[in-house]
Amino acid sequence: MKITKELRLQELCTITQVLALVHASSEYTSDVYIYKNNTAYNSKCVLGLVNGLIGMKQNETITVVATGEDAEEAVSHLTHLIDRPPTVPGINTPIAE
DSSP, X not given: XXXXXXXXXXXXXXXXXHHHHHHHHTTOSSEEEEEETTEEEETTOHHHHHHXXXXXXXXXXXXXXXXXXXXXXXXXXXXHHHHSOOOOTTTTSOOOO
């Protein structure tokens, strides 16, 4: 099964978000790629995603494509992480006073 979903970035990607995407992608057996400007980046590869996502501008469009048995779950999970980036206390969240 092949599932495709196009997204518009609302916020800039952070290294924390890229690492979360790689970790989440590794949980699935499907092949998962993120396309930007007709270039495919393997979502299970840190260097590939860093190269593709870091430095993107707000409102740029990416496409998540997964092929395999759990493609629907993989695309759903990754698009959720892209839409709602994870937070890591002390890194990308305000420090409580």
